[in-house]
Amino acid sequence: MLRKTFCAALLAATTFASFSAAPASATPTQGSGVAWDIVEGLTTEIGPRLAGSEAEARARDWAQARLRALGFSDVSVEEFKTLAWQRGEEHARLTAPYRQPLAITALGFSVPTPAQGLKGELVYFPTLAALEAAPEGSLKGKIAFVDHAMRPTQDGSGYGPYGDVRRKGPTIASQKGAAGIVIRSAGTDSHRNPHTGATVFAKDVKPIPAGAVSNPDADLIARIASRGKPMSIDLKLMGKPFPDAPSGNVVAELPGRDPSLPIILLACHLDSWDLGTGAIDDASGCGIITAAALAAQKDGQTLRTIRVLWSGNEEMGITGGGGDHYVKVHGSEPHAVAMESDFGADKVWQLKTTFAQANAELVDKVKAALWPLGIVPHDGPTEGGADVAPIIAHQKLAVIDLGQDGMHYFDLHHTPDDTLDKVDPIALQQNVDAWTAVLKVIANTPEPIASVSAAEGGE
Amino acid sequence: MLRKTFCAALLAATTFASFSAAPASATPTQGSGVAWDIVEGLTTEIGPRLAGSEAEARARDWAQARLRALGFSDVSVEEFKTLAWQRGEEHARLTAPYRQPLAITALGFSVPTPAQGLKGELVYFPTLAALEAAPEGSLKGKIAFVDHAMRPTQDGSGYGPYGDVRRKGPTIASQKGAAGIVIRSAGTDSHRNPHTGATVFAKDVKPIPAGAVSNPDADLIARIASRGKPMSIDLKLMGKPFPDAPSGNVVAELPGRDPSLPIILLACHLDSWDLGTGAIDDASGCGIITAAALAAQKDGQTLRTIRVLWSGNEEMGITGGGGDHYVKVHGSEPHAVAMESDFGADKVWQLKTTFAQANAELVDKVKAALWPLGIVPHDGPTEGGADVAPIIAHQKLAVIDLGQDGMHYFDLHHTPDDTLDKVDPIALQQNVDAWTAVLKVIANTPEPIASVSAAEGGE
Ligand SMILES: [Zn+2]
Ligand SMILES: [Zn+2]
Ligand SMILES: [Zn+2]
Ligand SMILES: [Zn+2]
Numbered sequence: 001m002l003r004k005t006f007c008a009a010l011l012a013a014t015t016f017a018s019f020s021a022a023p024a025s026a027t028p029t030q031g032s033g034v035a036w037d038i039v040e041g042l043t044t045e046i047g048p049r050l051a052g053s054e055a056e057a058r059a060r061d062w063a064q065a066r067l068r069a070l071g072f073s074d075v076s077v078e079e080f081k082t083l084a085w086q087r088g089e090e091h092a093r094l095t096a097p098y099r100q101p102l103a104i105t106a107l108g109f110s111v112p113t114p115a116q117g118l119k120g121e122l123v124y125f126p127t128l129a130a131l132e133a134a135p136e137g138s139l140k141g142k143i144a145f146v147d148h149a150m151r152p153t154q155d156g157s158g159y160g161p162y163g164d165v166r167r168k169g170p171t172i173a174s175q176k177g178a179a180g181i182v183i184r185s186a187g188t189d190s191h192r193n194p195h196t197g198a199t200v201f202a203k204d205v206k207p208i209p210a211g212a213v214s215n216p217d218a219d220l221i222a223r224i225a226s227r228g229k230p231m232s233i234d235l236k237l238m239g240k241p242f243p244d245a246p247s248g249n250v251v252a253e254l255p256g257r258d259p260s261l262p263i264i265l266l267a268c269h270l271d272s273w274d275l276g277t278g279a280i281d282d283a284s285g286c287g288i289i290t291a292a293a294l295a296a297q298k299d300g301q302t303l304r305t306i307r308v309l310w311s312g313n314e315e316m317g318i319t320g321g322g323g324d325h326y327v328k329v330h331g332s333e334p335h336a337v338a339m340e341s342d343f344g345a346d347k348v349w350q351l352k353t354t355f356a357q358a359n360a361e362l363v364d365k366v367k368a369a370l371w372p373l374g375i376v377p378h379d380g381p382t383e384g385g386a387d388v389a390p391i392i393a394h395q396k397l398a399v400i401d402l403g404q405d406g407m408h409y410f411d412l413h414h415t416p417d418d419t420l421d422k423v424d425p426i427a428l429q430q431n432v433d434a435w436t437a438v439l440k441v442i443a444n445t446p447e448p449i450a451s452v453s454a455a456e457g458g459e
Numbered sequence: 460m461l462r463k464t465f466c467a468a469l470l471a472a473t474t475f476a477s478f479s480a481a482p483a484s485a486t487p488t489q490g491s492g493v494a495w496d497i498v499e500g501l502t503t504e505i506g507p508r509l510a511g512s513e514a515e516a517r518a519r520d521w522a523q524a525r526l527r528a529l530g531f532s533d534v535s536v537e538e539f540k541t542l543a544w545q546r547g548e549e550h551a552r553l554t555a556p557y558r559q560p561l562a563i564t565a566l567g568f569s570v571p572t573p574a575q576g577l578k579g580e581l582v583y584f585p586t587l588a589a590l591e592a593a594p595e596g597s598l599k600g601k602i603a604f605v606d607h608a609m610r611p612t613q614d615g616s617g618y619g620p621y622g623d624v625r626r627k628g629p630t631i632a633s634q635k636g637a638a639g640i641v642i643r644s645a646g647t648d649s650h651r652n653p654h655t656g657a658t659v660f661a662k663d664v665k666p667i668p669a670g671a672v673s674n675p676d677a678d679l680i681a682r683i684a685s686r687g688k689p690m691s692i693d694l695k696l697m698g699k700p701f702p703d704a705p706s707g708n709v710v711a712e713l714p715g716r717d718p719s720l721p722i723i724l725l726a727c728h729l730d731s732w733d734l735g736t737g738a739i740d741d742a743s744g745c746g747i748i749t750a751a752a753l754a755a756q757k758d759g760q761t762l763r764t765i766r767v768l769w770s771g772n773e774e775m776g777i778t779g780g781g782g783d784h785y786v787k788v789h790g791s792e793p794h795a796v797a798m799e800s801d802f803g804a805d806k807v808w809q810l811k812t813t814f815a816q817a818n819a820e821l822v823d824k825v826k827a828a829l830w831p832l833g834i835v836p837h838d839g840p841t842e843g844g845a846d847v848a849p850i851i852a853h854q855k856l857a858v859i860d861l862g863q864d865g866m867h868y869f870d871l872h873h874t875p876d877d878t879l880d881k882v883d884p885i886a887l888q889q890n891v892d893a894w895t896a897v898l899k900v901i902a903n904t905p906e907p908i909a910s911v912s913a914a915e916g917g918e
Binding site for chain 1: 557562650880
């Protein structure tokens, strides 16, 4: 499009000449406060910080310095080794029936294709169930494509079933003899930014190259598949796993007035996928919990100690991440509650708890504290999140889940688009306010807190 | 984010098993009709079709076949040679004060960096005027970064002044001695998809490597620049120009009842940038004009012949594209009006004309025909667009400009995101209806049509 260009350009030359001092930045939203400054700082000064990478190590240094500057005590890094994964060169193109480049990215724990690419027939499956129904051996030497129709949901529940295309699809495709797999991204946007994320190959299964294309590319493949002509693909995904990579948790405390009481643990994760800068996943979580811990002590120490855990390797920690390592180090210390923020920066809209009946009055106080923020209590199970799940399971802890609005989370999740401009400072602060309100209740009560399962002998 | 995953996965396994036949496609919008089918077909069966490429040649074959199938006569390809440009490997990363990868793409007519990359200081300029104000030689061996603050406008007027950062920035940077230039994309979105587009090096200027980063990356650079520490970049842009590339126009007609009358020319462009599939720029234009030409003859032949021009090399045709070649071939044939559709697929909202006062009644008829579609007449100059500008200038033709809503056009323009899912079939059809309404008036009048400039002796 060039219309109106040349006249406008002439006009513009004059206009520009009369500018004096121009603004230093065109960044549309700017926030302030502890939470914003953490998200801004991590995304600007560190950026992508894949678990096991040198950037994740820099992020740990950054985190320690920031937490000390904010007045936390006992700030320390608890290092551990992990199975990690490194991205390599990656591209793909359809070669038949039409030549089309595809926007693709490898899934974490994908193994590499041959360096000259993996060429073969691309077989279309509309669902994971259709792939599962394929006869044994029917995909030998072929590449499976698995489509799906994930839609946005406020509670993020679409990520369970549709995320399984990523988590389980590669294993199933390998079991059917496939040489590789390409999936529609587990995402709800329509940009040419594919969504990465870890897959898990079952123990007895040969790992295969596995990638995700963006939604518009998956639409294209679906349209071509519907024309009924055989499809071929040329796939190059050079990412590969590597063992014994250095990761680590950053742990820090705000001591309470009574150090003998079980502590409150607040968690986020410091690592991020490499495609974006990890603004919503999960610098925002670290900003929220840290700002709330400080805000809860603004008018004086809380009764209980508040500990923050900026976890290492959450993203690829299925075989042992920061949450597991935390239990190894701190599993014998008494905890009252463990909470995690790892679902972006949009506003909290629902509350779920697994407090025992004995704590009913305490739960009522939490609900009342959240009432002015528009947060509605919901029944139903909740698990707390990957960074705190191990300590929760280990100590049978009660859970408080401050559920964030997930309508747009999977537009950005694990894509290059996970950048600072996606964080709304007002929504971020609402999270801080909600967490602060909860902390003021639970960190100031001496009453023992128990979970439904522990108290009622469940599980 | 892994919360709720494992329980949901267990539930999902059961759910999936009970699925029987799943939908073949998750594509959210589906249209129908001539315009939609052209956009769907070109984006699905051809995809990216950079001027001078083998894909553009395939697109010409496709266009000929489609226009013949639709009943057009005298369908032909009019080939020409052009200066073209080919994309190469491209990446960039900040190396100081923070290590950050950047989402970058080369501008058309950029020259290549050294294969090992171009490393140097990155100097921040908030505006094009600030770059122009830099002292001669002050950028020697450095790389300029030019920021700006383009905002969406309904009439697309932001593309004049802010697009100049792309059009003129590289020339100015080279004149100051810069070894390369990086600009904030001339775009209004916030995705990690940089906007390409041609730049033009002035005759006496040494071409330098020139690229655009996405808006989130430009935000990052601006934030880092505001911290006051020197910035360094490692830039690899291997794209390069090449001469004598094959391009061509596809021309076809729907004959009128009176072949002696000057014809109506409707234009779009067939070439597209290579990053997307050219859905909104400009398969939509070709769909709109072609569907409208047919619809105008639905109840019988129009009085005047309607000719469609699917132009070659509009995007890089600054030094001679399809519009210029059209004049070489058809410049002596009488034309009544030339119109172009090249501003996406959103609804037409304004009408501009340059008809002479003698045609006032005819203009009133056009306005009345557009009234039911919500299209408002506006005063002011209009040029008709790049594909028809040469014939308009050559024959001093009157212009009818059906202005489309541009609020979202520069979110997608020249990015990987220019794909079919961005085309709203209802808005696309509103365009067809508007063009049809205009054609029914102007293609059925025997009255001579003259432009303001021709009739009043202007220009
Ligand atoms: Zn264009
Ligand atoms: Zn165009
Ligand atoms: Zn994640
Ligand atoms: Zn996460």
